[in-house]
Amino acid sequence: xxxxxxxxxxxxxxxxxxxxQFTVIGINITLITIILGWIITKPSEWNWDVASTLLLxxxxxxxxxxxxxxxxxxxxxxxxxxxxxxGVGWESRVSEFDKKLNFHSVRYALxxxxxxxxxxxxxxxxxxxxxxxxxxxxxxxxxxxVILIITLxxxxxxxxxxxxxxxxxxxxxxxxxxxxxxxxxxx
Numbered sequence: 001x002x003x004x005x006x007x008x009x010x011x012x013x014x015x016x017x018x019x020x021q022f023t024v025i026g027i028n029i030t031l032i033t034i035i036l037g038w039i040i041t042k043p044s045e046w047n048w049d050v051a052s053t054l055l056l057x058x059x060x061x062x063x064x065x066x067x068x069x070x071x072x073x074x075x076x077x078x079x080x081x082x083x084x085x086x087g088v089g090w091e092s093r094v095s096e097f098d099k100k101l102n103f104h105s106v107r108y109a110l111x112x113x114x115x116x117x118x119x120x121x122x123x124x125x126x127x128x129x130x131x132x133x134x135x136x137x138x139x140x141x142x143x144x145x146v147i148l149i150i151t152l153x154x155x156x157x158x159x160x161x162x163x164x165x166x167x168x169x170x171x172x173x174x175x176x177x178x179x180x181x182x183x184x185x186x187x
Contacts, residue, residue, distance in 0.1 A: 035054065035058075046130065049133055055121030
């Protein structure tokens, strides 16, 4: 595959993963809104811990998918940076923003959005629904809370592109060394 075709294909792949992220966000917001509406209209049919656990499970699943999709896009962007741009291009330059705490990025906006949805997913059922169902559901609620918090920390505070750039650079060096050895063997 020639370099320009590979570059264009990789850029399309990045857009694919970014579009998937926004699809997940839309699905999460829709599901949370529908379930919260159901809870608000019939609070006596819900225990707060069951309702909150369900809502937080949806948010946790969605935020985990966002982390994965961001990893996929970052890995591709890092590859482009190393193999196509040689450190001079969009992907190389934009990765500089990840080196500093940047509150104007999509990662932070998503973290704030999911944190807000998480707080709503706890506070609304807690205020209007029946008491806790059992210790098991309470334990599940706290477990899901911990997993959501870990996932949000990964989403917001763990930039991956610079890590992938280093890995791709190491691989490129190994490939170049292997090519050099093969050429010397042929001589």
